[in-house]
Amino acid sequence: MHEWLAANEFLSIDEQQIRRDRALRRLLEHCYDLVPYYKELFGQLNIKRRHLRDPNILQELPILEKSDVAANTDKLQAEFLAPGQHSTRSTRSSGTTGQPTTVYHDKRSLGMFPWLKQRELRWFRYDPMGSLLSIRPDIEMPKTPQGALVKAREILKLDGWPYMRNLFETGPSWGFSNINTVTDQAELLNRLRPNYLIMQSSCLEFISMQDISSGTMDSLRAVQSISNTLTSSMREQIESTLGVPVHQDYGLNEIGLVAARCPEGGRYHVHEEHCLVEIVNDDGSPCAPGSQGKLLTTSLSNFAMPLLRYDADDLAETVEGPCSCGRTLASFGSIHGRYRRTAFLPEGTFQRWAAIQTALARNSRINKAAVRKYQLYQDLCGAFELRIDCDPEFSTQIFADCRTSFDQAYSSNPTPMLSILIAKEFKGEGQRKFQNFISEFTPEID
């Protein structure tokens, strides 16, 4: 598998196209024959099985929104699967809308993860025997030996790197929740002195501004920035203070790993054995080179619940021509996702925002579709306003849960003001990328 992935990276452009078209046709035919949602859709669009030989047919399909997936979880699942490929696990994501999206994966789709992770880290030139510290949300880390989520101030110790240890021998790793204060995070970093560090972009920028010992800097070889947008000034801040390169990838709970940023060329290469990526205008047509558009992903590995042209609400730039690294896999430029600058926010903001998100996700799980959309706004006095578009029937319960979580998230005197209201309108909705957290303390994006 490893050899195959490595060889695929340097095939001729023509060969890449042939393989891409073949994989797509196989998936489309499977959808046509066995997936009720697509049987219906192809029928409505008058697409016959023979039309699937033309790879451009993909562009004629409508964009698949998160809300479509949430509303059609059953119909998007295949009626039959190849022996041994039954769907083994589901992934969930709550996203900016508050609506949980559940996607079932077959064995092959889930099985791709550690191999693609290994490819990604090979591109980053990680030494597998090095040590790794992850500081991220508790739900994104492996459970403790007792089967629980990592608690605040608890350090998770593993004998290998998360999600890879069943396939590859690696050095040790540690996990620490990003709810911990930045002082605690920096103290742990200085104590463990890992070779590699993985954190959300905004938190990584913040920790790079702390007192990091020279011994820690000597051990550190690279860092990986995840989840939120990393602007060029954030990258510069991190690379210049920590003295190591910042790596990035792009993945979705609903799909798996999608692409990794090439250290040589600075663009993202798509894992085309696993998925296809299109960058499109709002009407679904391909974007002109050098422009920005919606990033759509089509999973090629998941026959249990295929997603065609799935819009996870991220924007990316298109790029032209070959990459300087020589790899011929499809590629795209910078990604514009959620924008956060934790370092510039009043103390406790991050913890309170995390607590509200957890409370809303919990309520969405209990009463499906109770929360349609939400946004937290922080004014220059540090006061918060939480707008929620939710079912009025559940609003009392949701408001109370958010308030309790907010009050308990961080102790300071006095606790900042929080007002909560039902709303249908949100700040900055005219902009292309909806931001569910807006603070007046956040610097302009660069």
Ligand SMILES: [Zn+2]
């Ligand atoms: Zn490259």
